Amino acid sequence: MKMAPKLVILDRDGVINQDSDDYVKSLDEWIPYPSSIAAMARLSQNGWQVAVATNQSGIARGYYDEVTLSAMHQRMLSLVEDAGGHIGHIAYCPHVSEDGCNCRKPLPGLLEEICDALGHDSLEGSWMVGDSLRDLQAGNAVGCRPVLVRTGKGERTLIKHPELEEKNNPTLIFDDLAAFVDWLLEETNE
Structure with missing residues (x-):
């Protein structure tokens, strides 16, 4: 039996940084949750790959344009690196429905882009963390928890x-990313 990749895929807005109903349109509006940056670093330090799907x-x-989005992602990458972590891949969709x-x-x-970029055969058993039903549905489609x-x-x-x-729903619910990471590291380090 193949082992599931030690991979956590994160939605961005609302999980890593504050969200806005008016969109996060500039670097100044991209405000990270400090506990999320630290949690991402802790995942890396404990052998987990971290990716973002947004x-x-x-x-x-x-x-906003792709240059502005790139600036936000560079800030995110820098903050996670400065905290001792690493983001393996950032995948984004610039489209409307x-x-x-x-x-x-x-x-x-x-x-699927993340799977290919990180060299996995499958995402079966990986984790998808989001703040909306569409995040969970995307994860379910490829076998993520x-x-x-x-x-x-x-x-x-x-x-x-x-x-x-x-009770019978497989979705785990946590107050924030840091609480999930606390739980995951405790579960997997025993």
């Missing part, structure tokens, strides 16, 4: 989808 339809909508792409979550294209955080749009997602909290 819908960025604000590009297609003309709210009407574009008919395969990369916009809940479709699995971003996760689903985790919902209450930060960002997480609380709203739970109100809209109370079935996520039912």
